[in-house]
Amino acid sequence: MSTEEAPTKKSGRGWGWVYAAVFAVVAIGVAVVAGLLMNIDNKKEEAAAYPLRIVEIGADELDPAVWGKNFPLEYESFMKTEINAGQTPYGGSDPYSKLERYPAMTRLWAGYAFSIDHNEERGHFYMLDDQKKTLRVTERDQPGACANCHSADAPRLIEEMGWATFNHTPYKELQDKLHMGTSCADCHNPETMALRVTRPAFVNAMEKLGIDVSQASRQEMRTYVCAQCHVEYYFAGDDKLLTFPWDKGLRIDDIEAYYNEVGFTDWKHAETGGGMLKMQHPEFETYSQGLHAQSGVACSDCHMPYVREGGVKVSDHWLRSPLTNVAASCQTCHRFTEEELALRITVIQGRTAELLRQSEDAIIDAIDTIVAAQGAGGTEDEMAEALQLHRSAQMRWDFVSSENSTGFHAPQETARVLADSLDLARQAQLKAQAVLLKHGGELALTSAD
Numbered sequence: 001m002s003t004e005e006a007p008t009k010k011s012g013r014g015w016g017w018v019y020a021a022v023f024a025v026v027a028i029g030v031a032v033v034a035g036l037l038m039n040i041d042n043k044k045e046e047a048a049a050y051p052l053r054i055v056e057i058g059a060d061e062l063d064p065a066v067w068g069k070n071f072p073l074e075y076e077s078f079m080k081t082e083i084n085a086g087q088t089p090y091g092g093s094d095p096y097s098k099l100e101r102y103p104a105m106t107r108l109w110a111g112y113a114f115s116i117d118h119n120e121e122r123g124h125f126y127m128l129d130d131q132k133k134t135l136r137v138t139e140r141d142q143p144g145a146c147a148n149c150h151s152a153d154a155p156r157l158i159e160e161m162g163w164a165t166f167n168h169t170p171y172k173e174l175q176d177k178l179h180m181g182t183s184c185a186d187c188h189n190p191e192t193m194a195l196r197v198t199r200p201a202f203v204n205a206m207e208k209l210g211i212d213v214s215q216a217s218r219q220e221m222r223t224y225v226c227a228q229c230h231v232e233y234y235f236a237g238d239d240k241l242l243t244f245p246w247d248k249g250l251r252i253d254d255i256e257a258y259y260n261e262v263g264f265t266d267w268k269h270a271e272t273g274g275g276m277l278k279m280q281h282p283e284f285e286t287y288s289q290g291l292h293a294q295s296g297v298a299c300s301d302c303h304m305p306y307v308r309e310g311g312v313k314v315s316d317h318w319l320r321s322p323l324t325n326v327a328a329s330c331q332t333c334h335r336f337t338e339e340e341l342a343l344r345i346t347v348i349q350g351r352t353a354e355l356l357r358q359s360e361d362a363i364i365d366a367i368d369t370i371v372a373a374q375g376a377g378g379t380e381d382e383m384a385e386a387l388q389l390h391r392s393a394q395m396r397w398d399f400v401s402s403e404n405s406t407g408f409h410a411p412q413e414t415a416r417v418l419a420d421s422l423d424l425a426r427q428a429q430l431k432a433q434a435v436l437l438k439h440g441g442e443l444a445l446t447s448a449d
């Protein structure tokens with residue numbers, strides 16, 4: 001209680017009810033006006049979301065061109081995901097080979113499909129084409145589960161075929177049924193245009209975290225629609241059920257604990273024979289550890305900023321690197337020049353890239369030493385610890401390497417994960433070295449020398 005309030009209470013004796021009554025009347029008045037304003041606001045919002053109904057959009061309509069008849073501005077920007085927005089220092093829409101740019105990847109993933117083909121990702125327009133033609137699909141056998149995030153046909157096929165059958169049907173059998181890559185239907189309810197989640201794996205995983213996606217706020221939905229696909233995943237069991245490893249939480253340590261508990265391994269490393277884990281695009285998990293997420297900033301705030309189109313405010317559906325669009329993506333909230341803001345991104349990324357390369361060197365040294373120790377006669381038992389450390393180090397490197405912001409989504413967490421990766425890789429090397437020396441081998445030359 002502040003001291004100023006005490007005298008008011010005393011002098012208010014006798015007049016107290018008048019003040020109370022006036023206050024009540026004013027309060028009710030304010031509430032009524034606010035209610036009216038909110039109602040008008042909601043109406044405006046509804047009208048803004050659905051300004052003209054030229055066609056009825058059927059519940060199963062996937063063709064963006066049909067949706068586009070009612071929403072020409074969003075459709076126009078949506079179709080721009082076909083355009084190559086160019087390269088940025090670590091991202092962009094140019095689908096260059098990552099294996100060529102970062103040759104260490106070929107050895108780190110030795111024996112796994114990613115070691116034969118992996119490119120920088122590009123616009124949503126290409127999501128189905130790029131999947132159908134990657135060597136990871138044409139040269140290897142993949143399950144239909146791959147299609148969950150690459151085709152707008154997935155929700156309908158899941159309903160028709162059932163969850164298990166859709167996931168375990170071989171991709172090569174399923175692919176003739178996949179016609180549409182990205183569609184408005186992925187993120188919007190055709191009746192109301194409200195945002196919606198259409199992919200079961202995300203709903204299942206959030207349920208395990210105790211979160212009911214159907215109760216999400218509008219701001220949360222502006223992230224959840226992306227988190228249906230931009231996440232780490234694996235295929236569980238013989239049915240190859242698409243599953244997100246989040247039972248214990250979203251951090252890398254939680255994800256590792258989960259995989260170890262269920263005894264999951266993606267592949268056996270071709271050089272060491274160790275059971276490895278492959279990480280894929282954990283954008284949502286990484287973002288969740290950052291200051292932007294903690295401040296309530298959504299994926300769409302930076303990747304789908306509002307733009308003015310002839311006096312109307314619309315969400316830019318040209319999903320791409322914010323570095324190609326700094327003014328709209330960042331200046332709504334940060335009052336710095338475009339150059340300054342771009343630098344905030346690339347400085348973080350430069351530091352992250354440096355740590356990534358160091359981590360790659362350390363893991364390659366660990367692999368060399370493990371192979372040397374095995375060659376000198378190290379037994380399975382003796383090698384177990386070094387192999388486990390290699391697995392832990394590499395999944396952390398991969399978690400950052402495969403996360404497409406190169407550290408920006410959560411700079412500090414990213415640096416922490418890479419520090420752990422480096423430490424674990426050097427520990428793996430030391431353990432292997434001890435086995436090597438025990439069997440009379442000579443120390444392998446390392447890049448650290």
Ligand code: HEC
Pocket residue numbers: 088089090091092093121223226227230283284285287292297298299300301302303320321322323345404405406408409
């Ligand atoms: C505060 C702004 C911000 C938020 C919020 C944000 N991002 Fe990003 N995102 C960036 C920046 C900056 C980059 C780096 C772009 C580059 O390297 O060219 C990036 C990169 C990406 C990329 C790679 C783009 C490319 O061109 O290679 C993807 C994919 C991505 N983000 C998805 C997401 C998802 C999904 C979310 C939410 C879970 C999210 N982002 C939240 C700013 C943001």
Ligand code: HEC
Pocket residue numbers: 117118119120121122130131134136137142143145146147148149150228229230231232233242280281402404
């Ligand atoms: C949980 C959703 C999800 C699943 C399941 C999924 N993908 Fe993707 N895929 C993505 C996202 C998001 C991107 C873009 C980000 C990136 O490339 O890191 C992507 C990018 C790609 C690319 C382009 C980049 C590259 O690596 O060359 C190919 C090809 C691809 N996926 C193939 C596959 C195959 C094959 C499978 C099945 C083994 C699969 N995807 C399963 C979400 C998914």
Ligand code: HEC
Pocket residue numbers: 085091092093094120121122123124126127128130131148149150151186222225226227228229230299300303304319320321
């Ligand atoms: C249905 C799955 C799916 C959903 C939903 C989805 N994405 Fe993607 N996204 C992908 C795939 C797959 C790719 C890679 C396509 C390729 O390389 O062919 C991709 C690529 C991207 C890129 C790279 C574009 C470029 O030009 O390099 C960005 C940025 C991105 N997504 C952000 C988002 C954001 C933000 C959201 C939510 C508003 C979102 N995505 C929702 C699957 C999805």
Ligand code: HEC
Pocket residue numbers: 048049050064065067068071074075078182183184185186187188193195218221222225226300304313314315316317
């Ligand atoms: C990857 C998810 C995604 C896809 C695909 C997508 N949208 Fe959106 N859309 C969004 C998000 C996020 C918003 C912002 C919603 C909000 O703030 O409540 C939005 C907003 C809108 C709005 C409301 C007005 C505005 O511009 O903010 C309309 C209308 C709309 N989208 C139409 C479309 C149409 C038409 C298509 C297909 C041509 C499409 N969207 C595809 C995610 C998507």
Ligand code: HEC
Pocket residue numbers: 290291292295297298301302322326329330331332333334341342344345408409410411
């Ligand atoms: C919707 C508002 C919003 C948008 C859009 C946004 N930011 Fe931020 N940003 C914030 C808030 C809020 C914080 C946290 C401030 C704090 O708590 O001190 C923050 C923090 C940061 C930080 C320091 C924390 C960190 O994660 O390193 C950087 C750097 C940053 N923003 C850069 C950017 C850039 C670059 C863009 C555009 C790609 C961007 N922001 C877009 C609101 C936003």
